[in-house]
Amino acid sequence: MPVRGSTLRDILAFDDSGRLRLLLAPAGQDVAVRGVVFGDEEGTRSAEACAVLAVGPPVSSAGAVAAVRGAAGRGAAAVVLRETEGVLPAPEVLAAAEESGLAVLARAAWADWTDTAALLRSALSYAGTDRVEGPPEMPDAAAGGLSALAAAIAEYTGGAITIEDTRFRVLAHSATRSEADGVRRSTILGGRVPEWRVAELRRSGILHALWTSRDVIHRPADGDSPERLIIAVRSGPEVLGSIWVAADGRSLFPRAPDALRRAAEVAAPHLISHRLRESAAVRRRDHALRGLLYGRGDARTHAWSLGLSPDAPCAVLAVERADGALPPSAGRTLDVLALQAASYRSTVLVLREPERLLILLPVGSAQDRDVVRLAKELDALAVSLPGGAPVRVGAGSVVSSTLGAAASCEEALLVLRVLRGRGGGAEGEPRWATAAGLGPSLDVLRVLDAARPLWEAGSGPVHDLVRADLSAGGELVRSLAAYLDTSGDVARAAQRLVLHPNTLRYRLRRARERFGVDVDDPDTRLLLMLGVRLTAEN
Template identity: 30%
Template sequence: MSLSDRPVAGCSLEELLQRVLPLQVTVLVESTDAGALFVRSTVIAGPGEALPDVSGGILLLAGHGDVPQIEASVREAAERGFGAVFLRAGASATPTLLRTAAEAGVALMSFESELNWRELAALLDTVIESHWAPSDGGPAVGVEELYVIADAVAATIGGSVSIEDLSQRVVAYSSVPGQRIDAVRSEGILDRSAPHDPGDRERYGRILRSDGVVRFERNGDELARAAMAVRAGDLPLGTIWAIEGEHGVSARDEAALRQGAQLAALHMLRARGTLELHHELRGDALRSLIDGTGNADVARTRLRLRDDVPRALLAFGFGGAAADQSESSATARAAQNVARQITALRPGASITVSGGVVYVLLADENVGSVASSLAESITGIPGGRVRRLFGAVAVDHDATRPLTDLRAEADDVLEALVVRSDRPTATLRDVRVDVILRHVAAELTRTPWLRDAEIARIFTASARNREIAGSVAAWFEARFEVSRAAQALQVHPNTLRYRLRRFSELTGVDLEDADSCLGVWLQLRTHSGVRAS
């Protein structure tokens, strides 16, 4: 396919509506064939304003007007080649207007988002510009230069080259005569998407975690490949793949692949543009739900949350506190980098960053395993992070809990992980006791009169009394076995028995009573100065 044959940017109205469904778009009048109706650009105009000739245009009918003016604009839009008209929710969608749109053959939509018209136009144009015309089955990024880059790399290496976005869609491919190619690559070019394989996540994870060329050996009929991440700085944009030449990949070939990745990044970054707006909208919606602010119905619709699909909220945070402002800024940058890495591995996830913590919402039938796998992958990515990264997972299998509750659970688990520092990821099941004790400690701090004053006095009394308290703690940890506790303390069992009796004398607590022991144990465990001693 020559450059002149390549199609202009655009997508079907059906696909466009699927992508903007989270913006609360209601279809008032359907197109006779939304899958075949091809849209290319947006125009903002008020009722009664003159319209340009725009084949495949979308009219955003802004401003106020009476029903006859709106009807006239819809008819003119059809005459000028427009395929769809958007109205603000609440506009006069009268039966006459609906009939006018149907007779004119124009799809009519109602728009109920918090976005203004310019923001909506930017988002619609982003979706439109991210697709090729369906006559070519095209890929996600309409940048002709990417094809030139793919051809140049293929001419050096000798094998077919493809460039993919983060959704594994083929955005460009080489067509150099005599290049090596296999059935898998041919299928990917025809479908404009990398063929699905169970090992995809691991392979793409390897590429995105690496700064250099990653090679994959021949696997049956699938020829050996070399691949590299396409990045702008530390922002992942996609991947570039090359089928290796007959004699493998030389240093010159690797250099060509590296240069191709660098050049592709420039053009993919330009094409990315307002796609960030879509991610920001989803991030804002997620933040409003986990904070419990804003319009929950709008946010749920924007995130396309369903009550029949299990969900999980992940929280990624760094251990320790920032030593100074410089380290605090570095932590903020690191958190944003973590968010980009998550986007690379799970493009469909909703992500927001709050207080240096990255929150990720996933929805999947197997969300428990999916969330745990993502947490392990992200915390396992090496890099120059300021502090150690931890990942907490809160799962709602029934999809009935509010996200504020899931956020509270994830925060609790994350705090327990940071304190323990013995593992990178966890669910509540893994650290439940730590979380319960933290809540008990917080409650005892809030209501100090619940503490036993005599026990509390021991903590601030003489070193001898603090030693007695530590001995009781050791006895609890030894499951009330005097010999084991005495061995741990390196004292004679009779010495420990004396200390236990002395504790009862000082506090008036009966250590033979189970409930009394529970009260003592909670106070000992939630007092930071007490250790088994």
């Protein structure tokens, strides 16, 4: 719900992740903000005194002027535009905002719109919590953070408190008395609920009740385990975490359930903020790692952000599913391989992309042996998993500095292309390879990539043959490819195509008679080979 009294200043103070940056505030930072809407919701929701998320052109583009004027015309208090890393805001955009009196915020390049909307809504809720008088069970508890909130809940329930996220990690707890049971002590000392305890709660149905109920759950004392009250902390339908109250050595207060209900409401913005901070840290890391691996932005800055020494030698491995048509379990295989790679060495960094993994492996004195060992390990693990799917693993060369990681990454992706072209992943075919082990194959791919624009813009008999035949099924192109691959040996090429040699000779003659392509001419043969390889790459 929009909250009166929330301001732009409150939002900026709440954002400790660096997701938002204030570019302009013509009316000052104390302008009221009462809600959040997306820019494409025009006509369906009012934007009066709201922050409008403009998902179109970035703030560096003059095209964002329309978004600024549109938000101002709907009475918005602020507009949030996407930032382009390293590019200044367009002067026209700032001028339009200045003219309309609209505040302009830039969303960090590494962030996304979903988390940004959650951040703004949480900030508005949090800012309003400090200003709304609550029942006597929880006065102003939100002001001091989760630790203060845990202490306040303990005071008004008479129990010992833990506030946990959905992975049962302890985010805050109240003081522990000497009467505390063993589960509470081990949970606080370990920073999370022990796995055996989570399994026990799952078997007993407590967790199912917790995730599905909106009210306080009561668990009676059982042996050494004291009486407990539990409630899920929610934001709408989404569960953010839970609050646990244990009666350590004394009875809980009669109104403890009422205090716990109020505490869950107060805790929600805090848990949203915690989740956003975690999400921001992961996104910043992935953004820096992606920039380092793909050569975008300043490599030294990315390395520094990732805690990597620029002088450390490293190599990049790329992993993809061997068959894109595999069942969903193949995606889970990549998830497991990501965990395995991350555990190979504490300095390993893994970028999980939708269809592949990119692994930055800082190497020790073993260097190439490190790379080969990890490639073999991932290959073997993939096929050994229950329902596991084979993968292809391509390893780039070891580079002397993390600043050169993009070159190793480029090689790793080229290795995958070579393996893909050779049927890597099929039975009997190699599923992993290093750049050094593929000889000139990588250079051939580089030449093909450089020649592709020239081929696509070209014309002539060879182009006519390839284009016409591919549109008719590609029979002639496949025949020519086999003939060229066998250095003009008709018998071997026909055997590869499972044809009679005379049939292949007929097709070669047809290429000459219909398209004027003479396969005995060296230049024609070279151009034909280039065209066949380029079309095969597609």
